[in-house]
Amino acid sequence: MSDRPGKFECERFLEALETTRPDRGAEATAEALLGHVNEPVRSHAGACPDCQAAVEEMAVTRRELARLSEDGVEPGAWFTTRVMGAIRAKENEIEERKNGVWISVRRLAPRLVAFCAVLLVLGGTWALEVRKAEEARQAAEMRPAESVFESGPSAPLNDDVLSISHQEPGQ
Amino acid sequence: MPSLTEANQAGKGRRNDERELVRRAQREDKEAFEELVRRHQARVFAVAGGILRNKEDVEDIAQQVFLKAYFSLKRFDQRAAFSTWLYKITVNECWDLLRKRKVRPLLYEADLSEEQARQYGASEEREEQAQDVSERLEKKQELERLLECLEERDRMMLVLKEVQGFSVEEIAEILGINGNTVKVRLFRARQRITDRVRRRRAAGV
Numbered sequence: 001m002s003d004r005p006g007k008f009e010c011e012r013f014l015e016a017l018e019t020t021r022p023d024r025g026a027e028a029t030a031e032a033l034l035g036h037v038n039e040p041v042r043s044h045a046g047a048c049p050d051c052q053a054a055v056e057e058m059a060v061t062r063r064e065l066a067r068l069s070e071d072g073v074e075p076g077a078w079f080t081t082r083v084m085g086a087i088r089a090k091e092n093e094i095e096e097r098k099n100g101v102w103i104s105v106r107r108l109a110p111r112l113v114a115f116c117a118v119l120l121v122l123g124g125t126w127a128l129e130v131r132k133a134e135e136a137r138q139a140a141e142m143r144p145a146e147s148v149f150e151s152g153p154s155a156p157l158n159d160d161v162l163s164i165s166h167q168e169p170g171q
Numbered sequence: 172m173p174s175l176t177e178a179n180q181a182g183k184g185r186r187n188d189e190r191e192l193v194r195r196a197q198r199e200d201k202e203a204f205e206e207l208v209r210r211h212q213a214r215v216f217a218v219a220g221g222i223l224r225n226k227e228d229v230e231d232i233a234q235q236v237f238l239k240a241y242f243s244l245k246r247f248d249q250r251a252a253f254s255t256w257l258y259k260i261t262v263n264e265c266w267d268l269l270r271k272r273k274v275r276p277l278l279y280e281a282d283l284s285e286e287q288a289r290q291y292g293a294s295e296e297r298e299e300q301a302q303d304v305s306e307r308l309e310k311k312q313e314l315e316r317l318l319e320c321l322e323e324r325d326r327m328m329l330v331l332k333e334v335q336g337f338s339v340e341e342i343a344e345i346l347g348i349n350g351n352t353v354k355v356r357l358f359r360a361r362q363r364i365t366d367r368v369r370r371r372r373a374a375g376v
Contacts, residue, residue, distance in 0.1 A: 018354060021336040057361040060368055061333050067314055068334045073220045073229045075212040083208050083237045084201065090238060 013037070013044045013051045017058060024069060028062035030055045186252075193253050197244050204244075208237050211254060214335070215261050221330035222265040232268060236261045251344065258337075259345045262327070317367050325360040332357055 020036040022028065033055050034042055045051045076082075189210070195203035215236055219229045239260055247256055318326050328346070331337040339357070343350040 014354075014358075018339055018357075022333055054358070054361075057365040058333075060365045061329065061361045064314065064317060064364060064368060065330065065334050067310060068221065068330060069217075071311070073216050073226050075216050075233065076230075079212055079230070079233070080205055080208050083234055084205055086234055086238055087201070087204075087241050090242070 009041075009044045010048060010051055013041050013048070014054055016041045017051075017055060020058075022062050022066075022069070028059045028066070030059045033059055033062075189253055190249060193244070193247070193249060196241070197247070204241055207253070211257055212237075214254070215257060217335050218258050218261045218331065219265055221334060222262070222327055223268070228268065232261070232264050236264050239264070255341055255344050258341070259347075262345055317364060317371075320363050320367055321360050325356050328353060328357055329360045329364075333361075 016037045017033065020033055023032065026032060030052075034045060037045075045055060189207075192203045192207055196207060212233065215233050216229055219232045219236070223229050223232065236257065240257055247253070318329075321329065324346070328342055331342050331345070332339070337345070339350050339353050343353045346353070
């Protein structure tokens with residue numbers, strides 16, 4: 001059997017170590033970090049060099065990065081006002097854009113009506129012309145058909161009878 | 172001293188209160204949103220400060236984050252915590268800015284540029300101040316050099332976890348990756364940092 005603790009215990013310990021949060025104002029040391037880990041899990045670190053190394057690595061990292069939190073940017077006293085002002089400005093911009101579309105529609109309305117009227121007159125005239133032309137074409141097509149029945153003298157109805165009647169008896 | 176149950180109840184109460192604030196803000200209640208800004212501005216600044224270079228960028232991004240949050244709040248369904256959603260927007264906005272500028276996302280840099288520091292140095296009257304500034308700059312540059320060994324994403328994870336105190340789960344949600352991946356990457360990042368520190372010490376720097 002190996003002297004080193006099992007993988008499961010390491011995982012449990014690292015899990016607990018990972019939940020510790022950086023302590024502002026206090027220097028991050030391995031001891032301080034271990035202080036945040038619950039006792040049954042904490043005792044594992046004493047017997048496991050890998051977990052001891054993990055604690056040390058976390059402490060070193062936190063110490064080195066501590067400067068970042070010291071130099072952090074704080075929001076100014078007027079930040080909230082600035083944000084709310086920007087929101088209002090953006091809302092106005094959106095509103096103006098919406099109104100802008102409506103205003104241009106209203107401004108163009110008389111021209112649009114006049115244009116539509118002209119379009120209607122032109123369209124109506126064109127439709128009337130087309131209809132007239134169509135009627136005239138239909139009338140022209142009808143004319144030759146009528147002439148078949150109406151024009152010229154009709155052929156004798158009984159030519160055969162006549163030709164027979166002209167024949168002499170005994171021929 | 173409040174008991175654990177009392178503390179839990181207080182936490183629950185605060186969460187419910189925040190949900191109500193979000194609900195009101197979703198109905199375009201500006202006062203409610205203002206309160207949300209007040210509650211979260213410091214953390215948004217901290218997250219953005221951990222990713223971006225300078226103060227002006229952080230302020231602009233923070234404003235942009237709240238603006239974006241206000242106008243997309245109706246789409247937020249409260250399944251996740253409002254804060255996580257907000258920090259997700261913060262991280263995305265920072266990345267967008269860095270991508271646009273095509274600069275390497277370094278950690279927070281000095282309020283004063285090197286040029287300004289040099290100007291300070293040139294002034295004999297402000298010799299002491301100049302020394303302070305150059306020391307500050309030197310330490311920051313040292314830190315930046317230390318963090319150079321990490322990938323951008325790992326660097327951000329490390330700042331969120333070891334400086335801002337975000338949990339692994341929160342980081343996973345903010346960055347949209349698996350919690351185990353976060354743990355592994357954090358573990359490796361810390362190993363690299365420690366290794367560099369040891370080598371620096373060994374070299375006597």
